[in-house]
Amino acid sequence: MNDVQDDQIELSKELEDNHRDIKNEKSPDEIDVLNLPPRSVVHRDHGKTRIKLGKPLLRFLTVVVVIMLLIIVVVRLNII
Known part of the structure; x- marks a missing residue:
């Protein structure tokens, strides 16, 4: 049991030093x-x-805007 206590004391001192x-x-x-x-x-x-x-983002935004414009035109003209 005394060895365990000595080990704990030694570990405690090492931790304090660190x-x-x-x-x-x-x-x-x-x-x-x-x-x-x-x-x-x-x-x-x-x-x-x-x-x-970037170019990919600009291309994506352009496609989204074109699709939105097409949807607006289709809805306005009652094509569907």
Whole structure:
């Protein structure tokens, strides 16, 4: 029984050491919020938001619009 307790104590110490090591390490993604540039500088060169439409999406939208126009024409002329 004493061996089990010793193992648990040893594991506990290892976990504490690992936790301390992790706390002391600085990740490269940390940002120093006290040294950020002013907001006016960050947002100075931002233009309008531009939406890029790929060729497949444009083709799909064109087909949908044409089908909707055909449906409107058919309903208006009472062809069906």
